[in-house]
Amino acid sequence: MQDSKNAKTKSANGLRTLLIDQLKDIYWAEQALTKALPKMIKHASDEKLVKALTKHLGETEGQVVRLEAVFSSIGEKPEAKKCEAMSGLIKEAEEIMNSTEAGVVRDAGIILAGQKVEHYEIATYGTLCAFAQTLGEKKACALLQETLDQEKAADATLSAIAESSINAEAVMVD
Numbered sequence: 369m370q371d372s373k374n375a376k377t378k379s380a381n382g383l384r385t386l387l388i389d390q391l392k393d394i395y396w397a398e399q400a401l402t403k404a405l406p407k408m409i410k411h412a413s414d415e416k417l418v419k420a421l422t423k424h425l426g427e428t429e430g431q432v433v434r435l436e437a438v439f440s441s442i443g444e445k446p447e448a449k450k451c452e453a454m455s456g457l458i459k460e461a462e463e464i465m466n467s468t469e470a471g472v473v474r475d476a477g478i479i480l481a482g483q484k485v486e487h488y489e490i491a492t493y494g495t496l497c498a499f500a501q502t503l504g505e506k507k508a509c510a511l512l513q514e515t516l517d518q519e520k521a522a523d524a525t526l527s528a529i530a531e532s533s534i535n536a537e538a539v540m541v542d
Contacts, residue, residue, distance in 0.1 A: 384442075387499040391438060392447050394492050397454035398432045401485065404458045408482065411465045414475045416529050421482070424522045431515045441507040442500075457485050472537040479530045486523035493519060 405425040412418045439446040461481035468474040493516035500509040 383499055384503055387496060387503065387505075388442070388444055389449070390492065390496055390499075391435065391444075392449035393451045394489070394496070395432070395435045395439075395446060396448035397451040397489070397492075398428055398435060399448060400451070400454055400458060401428050402432065404461065407465070408461060408478050411470070412475055412478050413471055414529065414534060416532075417475050417478065417526075417534070420522070420525045420529060421478075424482075424518075424525075427518050427522070431518065434511050434515055438500075438508045438511045441511065442505050453488055454485070457481070457488060460484070471541065472534060473541050475534050476530065476538040479526050479534060483523055483526050486519050486526065489519045490516065490523065 402425065405421055405428060409418055409421045409425065412421060436446045461478070461484075464477035464481050465474060468477050493512050497509050497512040497516060500506075500512055
């Protein structure tokens with residue numbers, strides 16, 4: 369019976385370590401996005417897209433603060449660890465913006481890059497919330513869920529903008 373208890377404790381410690389490691393990762397990612405989103409806003413030409421990206425920039429700044437609260441709620445100091453995935457997604461967004469002409473095609477590319485980021489964040493926050501819930505970290509889970517809900521809403525907004533006009537207009541340019 370003792371071996372079973374030790375195995376569960378070791379597993380819980382491993383999951384907690386993974387949670388903390390990935391919180392550091394997404395903390396870096398959100399901070400990096402606060403620098404990348406203004407570039408996307410600057411390069412976007414569609415008014416609805418600019419408005420959506422600007423709104424999400426404000427949310428992202430709030431998400432950084434919320435992550436600090438998550439760290440605090442689990443008794444950890446906020447610390448960032450470079451997120452290679454987000455670094456790559458940001459680099460790809462910059463390449464898209466640099467390789468397309470200003471206008472609707474670039475806007476379509478910005479939406480593409482933005483949705484890649486959102487999908488990464490949705491996967492990350494969903495999993496981190498599940499980890500926190502499994503570990504009994506209810507406050508952390510609630511905070512992570514709040515961010516997850518924002519990321520899903522941002523993704524839906526980008527889809528709506530793309531589907532309502534951008535994609536159809538981009539075809540006309542070609």
